[in-house]
Each structure stands twice: as structure tokens, then as C-alpha cells.
Amino acid sequence: MENFYKSIGAMCGSSCDGIDFSLIMTNGTDEVKILNNKFFEFDKNLKNKLKNFKNSISDMRAFREKIKSKEFISLELQFSNLIANYCLDFIKEYGTDFDMFGFHGFTLFHSAKDKISFQVGNAEIIKNIVKKNIIYDFRNNDLLNGGKGAPLAxxxxxxxxxxxxxxxxxxxxxxxxxxxxxxxxxxxxxxxxxxxxxxxxxxxxxxxxxxxxxxxxxxxxxxxxxxxxxxxxxxxxxxxxxxxxxxxxxxxxxxxxxxxxxxxxxxxxxxxxxxxxxxxxxxxxxxxxxxxxxxxxxxxxxxxxxxxxxxxxNYNGDFIESQAFAYLSVRTTLGKNISFPETTGTLKACTGGKIL
Missing domain, CATH: 3.30.420.40 (ATPase, nucleotide binding domain)
Incomplete structure (x- = not known):
């Protein structure tokens, strides 16, 4: 009998206004049932911190320097705790259990040329709070295999x-x-x-x-x-x-x-x-x-x-991407490919996402 999984996906887009959460049930292939969606808005202070930090990174050299800073350590801690607690609030509101949490944090730096894509959000911090498998870092395996790291949905x-x-x-x-x-x-x-x-x-x-x-x-x-x-x-x-x-x-x-x-x-x-x-x-x-x-x-x-x-x-167009990352999380868990030569330019179909 085919296994189905309840998966939460969270996506923070480039607008940085907040983060979308979706809960789906899927076999990771051809069946998806959308269970719940919710948007959590960031306060103005966090929005400004994230945007200003991103804007301060102009190239690979600046990126390497900035992620070693006390400013980044503080920002990542704040962001990671917030996302984890949003996840708990989301589940508490809808009164259900789940199998995994796949999150895509706010992108601070993405460069196909340098083969790196970096999103703020510490998987270890989030796992310690959520107490489930965390799926994260969806883009970098694609980049290492010659892809552009996007689009992934x-x-x-x-x-x-x-x-x-x-x-x-x-x-x-x-x-x-x-x-x-x-x-x-x-x-x-x-x-x-x-x-x-x-x-x-x-x-x-x-x-x-x-x-x-x-x-x-x-x-x-x-x-x-x-x-x-x-x-x-x-x-x-x-x-x-x-x-x-x-x-x-x-x-x-x-x-x-x-x-x-x-x-x-x-x-x-x-x-x-x-x-x-x-x-x-x-x-x-x-x-x-x-x-x-x-x-x-x-x-x-x-x-x-x-x-x-x-x-x-009868889809909610605000949550297609967060649903996609919930779906990609199940595919990652099952060892299935998530990017392809026709979608990202990767040299071969490849898996993506890390599991913690």
C-alpha cells in the first residue's frame, strides 16, 4: 500500500512581508490533498532588518564577510525562533499532527555563477523547537549539478x-x-x-x-x-x-x-x-x-x-509556493528528484534538500 505523508511547507518570498505556511497530504508523486494554509506577517522591524541585510550583500566577498558578523548571528536566531514558533502555532490552530516541516527562508544571496544560494534560517534551532524532521537547503544541490537553482516549484x-x-x-x-x-x-x-x-x-x-x-x-x-x-x-x-x-x-x-x-x-x-x-x-x-x-x-x-x-x-494563489515546498519535502524524504534539465538547467535530474 502506498504511503501518504502530512507535510508542512513554509516559504518566505522576496517581498519579505511575512511567511506562507501550507499543510498537505501527498504520496510525493501524483496525489496531493491541500489541508490548510495560513500567512504570518512579519513586523516592520524584522522586515527592515532582513531587507537591509540583503541589500548590504553585493557580491560573494561581501556575503562571506556578512554571514560571520554578530548582526547575522542575531538575525538568524531571531528569524529561526520565529519560524519554528509560527509552525507550532499553525499546527495548534488546525489541531493535527504532521510528518515533516520543509522551510525556505528569506533569500539573502543567490548566485548561479558562484554556485550558492543562501536563505536565512537555522535548521537545528527550528528542529529543537518543532521536534520533527526538518527539510531545508533545497537549491544548492541543483547549483552543484550545473543548474541555476531556480525555479523549484x-x-x-x-x-x-x-x-x-x-x-x-x-x-x-x-x-x-x-x-x-x-x-x-x-x-x-x-x-x-x-x-x-x-x-x-x-x-x-x-x-x-x-x-x-x-x-x-x-x-x-x-x-x-x-x-x-x-x-x-x-x-x-x-x-x-x-x-x-x-x-x-x-x-x-x-x-x-x-x-x-x-x-x-x-x-x-x-x-x-x-x-x-x-x-x-x-x-x-x-x-x-x-x-x-x-x-x-x-x-x-x-x-x-x-x-x-x-x-x-479553487486554488489559493497565495500559497502555491508554500504547498510546493511541502511537496518537495516529501520527495526529498523519499529520495526523489526535484529539479531537471528542462526546469533549472541542471546537467541531470537530481534530488535536493537536506534532512535534519
Whole structure:
């Protein structure tokens, strides 16, 4: 008889607003039942600490120096204790036991060139509190095998697409936009470009808002086509697979001459156009959209009839990634592969994640 596991997945995205928790039951292959989801918001002090620490790391040398600092030791202790206690609160609220906890902390440094991806969060501290197997460090084995370390949710996206054949792709619009898509009966996955990262940075700098809630701010602006075309023309890829990005790869600096509403509208347009260009180049006709970007009405209007909110299929688009890491945790426990040449560019299909 096939074994099923109750697995918790936690994902802290690049927006750093908090952490998503999901509890699923799965066999680690073709069956997944979503049991519960919950978002835990970080307080402003922790958000600022995490963002400022990440922004202080410009390259590998800076990374090596910073993670030896007292500042990092204190930050990691605070973050790890918080995540562990959120896990206990999550389970207490839903009154159930579980088999494992897979967590993906906030990414402080990711460099495919240097073959390293580092997320804050100490597995030993978390295990001492949670008292279950901890699955962590999902990306580095992929990097060591020649991959880009991202995107990793692809194999979970595959399951959703297999159950919803009328769609040929899933686009996740988080800090970075990425896509899992079907082409000639083969599944591929790649980062596309900026997702919410430029929009959030602009909203924080010019509106004192964490993000453009439902796109209402960008709706008041006008597109500066010259700025938009310059960015898009420079950005269009030569390759269409196995590209990975970090939010640090993008900046709003070249748009600072625009007024605050036009700047936000232009950045929203650019984000959508890069997604549409990717879909056109890969002949994608009908995409499901998950992640925070699906709530931005201006962005979704720009995506026209290509994009459909995944919520309409009774999924909660806020928790696809945390569900994915719960699923990946079971696959890791079973010794199954989690990344593939078609998804991350790894030289061979490989396992990932460490178990403590």
C-alpha cells in the first residue's frame, strides 16, 4: 500500500512581508490533498532588518564577510525562533499532527555563477523547537549539478497543469516572474524577469506603501513608452529556458525622472509586456497566474486574455509556493528528484534538500 505523508511547507518570498505556511497530504508523486494554509506577517522591524541585510550583500566577498558578523548571528536566531514558533502555532490552530516541516527562508544571496544560494534560517534551532524532521537547503544541490537553482516549484506546477489540461502554463508573479509550461508534451520551467520587485520598490520609495494594493495607484498613471521600450528592448532574452534571477538584478534607478504615478504605471506595463513576449515566443495561449501579482488589476489587465487567476479553479494563489515546498519535502524524504534539465538547467535530474 502506498504511503501518504502530512507535510508542512513554509516559504518566505522576496517581498519579505511575512511567511506562507501550507499543510498537505501527498504520496510525493501524483496525489496531493491541500489541508490548510495560513500567512504570518512579519513586523516592520524584522522586515527592515532582513531587507537591509540583503541589500548590504553585493557580491560573494561581501556575503562571506556578512554571514560571520554578530548582526547575522542575531538575525538568524531571531528569524529561526520565529519560524519554528509560527509552525507550532499553525499546527495548534488546525489541531493535527504532521510528518515533516520543509522551510525556505528569506533569500539573502543567490548566485548561479558562484554556485550558492543562501536563505536565512537555522535548521537545528527550528528542529529543537518543532521536534520533527526538518527539510531545508533545497537549491544548492541543483547549483552543484550545473543548474541555476531556480525555479523549484515546477514539479508541483506540473501536477496542477496535468489536472487542468485546458491551460498550457502557470505563471507565478512573485518578486520575480517565472513560468512552467508544456511544449510538445514536455514540461519546461524558467524565470521570465521582474515580477512585483520593481513595483514594490517604487511603491515603497514614492508612495510610502509596501506595494500597489490591487493596482489602484498604477491605474492613475500613464505609460512612458520611451522608457518602457528602452527597458524591454534591452532585456529581451536570447535564450528562453534555464534563466534565473534575483530581485537584486533589477533596479528602478533609470525611471526616477518620471512622476510617481507614471513611473509605477510604466513599470507595471514593462512587467506585463515581458510576460506577454515570453508567452508569444513560446506559443503559450492560456496561462494560470499565481502569486501576489495576480491581485494587481492593472497588471492583469495588461496581460489581457492570456492570463487567468488560479483562484478561479479553487486554488489559493497565495500559497502555491508554500504547498510546493511541502511537496518537495516529501520527495526529498523519499529520495526523489526535484529539479531537471528542462526546469533549472541542471546537467541531470537530481534530488535536493537536506534532512535534519
Amino acid at each position: 515546477s514539479i508541483y506546477h506540473f501536477l496542477i497543469l496535468k489536472k487542468n489540461n485546458e491551460f498550457d502554463s502557470i505563471i507565478n508573479i512573485g518578486g520575480i516572474s517565472n513560468c512552467t509550461y508544456r511544449k510538445n508534451s514536455i514540461f519546461y520551467s524558467t524565470d521570465i524577469g521582474p515580477g512585483n520587485c520593481l513595483l514594490d520598490e517604487w511603491a515603497q520609495n514614492y508612495f510610502n506603501k509596501e506595494f500597489d494594493s490591487d493596482g489602484s495607484l498604477s491605474a492613475q498613471g500613464s505609460i512612458n513608452q520611451i522608457f518602457a521600450n528602452n527597458f524591454i528592448d534591452r532585456f529581451i532574452f536570447e535564450k528562453n529556458v534555464n534563466i534565473s534571477f534575483d530581485t537584486a538584478d533589477f533596479s528602478i534607478s533609470e525611471f526616477r525622472g518620471l512622476n510617481k504615478f507614471d513611473g509605477l504605471k510604466t513599470l507595471t506595463f514593462i512587467t506585463a509586456e515581458l510576460i506577454l513576449e515570453f508567452c508569444k515566443r513560446n506559443n503559450l495561449k492560456k496561462s494560470l497566474v499565481c502569486g501576489g501579482g495576480r491581485k494587481n488589476k492593472t497588471l492583469m489587465r495588461f496581460l489581457k486574455d492570456k492570463a487567468y487567476n488560479i483562484d478561479k479553479l
